[in-house]
Amino acid sequence: MSVLRIRGRALPTGDWLDLYADGDRWTTDPVRGAELVAEGWLLPGLVDAHTHPGVERPGQPLDDELLRTDxxxxxERGVTMVRAPGLAGDPPDWFGRDPDVPRAVHAGLWIAxxxxxxxGWGRRADLADLPRAAAAQAASSGWAKLIADWxxxxxxxxxxxxxxxxxxVHxxxxxxxxxxxxxAGGAAAVAAGVDSVEHGMCLDPELLPEMAARGTALTPTLALITESLARVRQRPDGPRRRWYLAGATGHAALAAAAVEAGVxxxxxxxxxPHGRIADEVRALVGAxxxxxxxxxxxxxxxxxxxxLPGLVPGAPADAVVYDADPRxxxxxxxxxxxxxxxGALVSAAQSTRAKLA
Known part of the structure; x- marks a missing residue:
């Protein structure tokens, strides 16, 4: 089996790189006979940090076949790592490991x-038992996901x-x-020092400097929230509609302010459908x-x-290559x-080899 090779301008720096896959690790040491499979603009693999694959609708059990399809x-869209902050069941052994699926971390069932x-999805517990349940989940999978508010x-x-x-959990x-x-849920989460706030709608922007100082991440799921606005506006007036519209209409500004604050x-x-990470990037740019x-x-x-490190020697051999600068x-x-x-070519445009020949 030949060694895979890619080359081009690598982000985030834009420096020229010539990379060889030494198994599942990148190296810049030339390998005789390596196969050049693509050149262009190189990224160290995309990440979807909030995805719940393996189910069609909320409340359904995890479907292993659908999980692999998702x-x-x-x-196919360049995602080589996923984080599932909540899965509808225990994943199969191949999840995050098989050569045809992204690397993965997960938080098991939601805790509420x-x-x-x-x-069908939440592992519900008394307040006194929530810390124990969260620690047990994190000890098993590395992450625990709690519902701070509903x-x-x-x-x-x-x-x-x-x-x-x-x-x-720590x-x-x-x-x-x-x-x-x-x-209120967002304020409690930030004050408690959680590792990531998911969605964060209605979060007080005054809390962003504290999040930046603590290293608390924000996953705004912006495209999903803003795309729902037109639909929610058609609903009859009521407390839930007013709450959602108030939070969703200001969510893009919150995401932009978070970046500005260093979060x-x-x-x-x-x-x-899964594979929509490009839509989220565009939503962030639109904000x-x-x-x-x-x-x-x-x-x-x-x-x-x-x-996970990026495109440096010794890093996991993940990358996505584009014809032009995606920025x-x-x-x-x-x-x-x-x-x-x-370290393996899992998806390629039909013209890739012809262009490089």
Whole structure:
């Protein structure tokens, strides 16, 4: 089996790189007989940091066949790493490991208070037992996902409980992701020092400097939230409609302010069909975020947050190659020239080899 080779301008720096896949690691040491499979603009693999593959509708059990199909759609669009902050069941052994699916981390079932979240998906517990449940999940998978708030009028998780969750999860080497779409839940999550706030709708912008100082990431799932506005506006007036419209209409500005404040912003889709990471990047750019930073939220910055280096010697051999600089032409994200995962070419434009011949 020949050694794979790619070359071109590598982001985020734009420096020229000539890379060889030494198994599942990049090297810049030339390898005789290596096969040049693509050249162009190189990114260290895209990341969808908020995706729930393997189910068609909320509340359904995890479907292993659908899970693989969904993950393949991610790979086709250049996604070589996913974070699933909530899965509908225990994933199969091949999840995140097989050569045809992205690397992956997950948080198991969502953890919520009694009476909140989606039937069939939430692991519900008394407040006193939530920290233990979260620590057990994190010890198993590395992450725990808690529902800090749910419907308008529901009590949010108390800050003291979330502090205990964070302490116990960090003690076992794990990380805490928190769903929040209301001000009180977001404030409690930030004060408790969680590792990531998911959605963050209605989050007080005054909390952004504290998030930046603590290293708390924000995954705004911006495209999903802003795309829903037209639909929600057609609904009858009521407390839930007013809450959602108030948060969603200001969400783009919140995401842009988070980047400006130095918060780690992660790109996540939280939607079907899978493989829509380009839509989230474009939504971030539409919010006023520089294309460089929006793309970083879906690539090098997200990988660094999840513990993976970029296109450097010794790094995992993941990459996506484009014909032109995707920061200048965001449409490039819809048509990667080649996708390399674990040192193997897993997706390529039909013209790739002809162009390089």
């Amino acid at each position: 993950l393949h759609r991610h790979v 208070q009694h009476g909140q979240f989606i039937d 419907e308008p009028g529901d009590p949010p998780l108390p800050e003291a409980v979330l502090r205990d969750v964070v302490a116990r 003690a076992v080497g794990g990380r805490v992701a928190v769903h929040s779409q209301q001000a 780690v912003v992660l790109a996540g889709t939280d939607s079907r 006023g975020i520089r294309p460089h930073d929006a793309l970083g939220a879906a690539s090098w910055a997200a990988r660094a947050y999840l513990g 200048v032409d965001l449409a490039q994200l819809d048509r990667p020239r080649a996708v390399v995962l674990r």
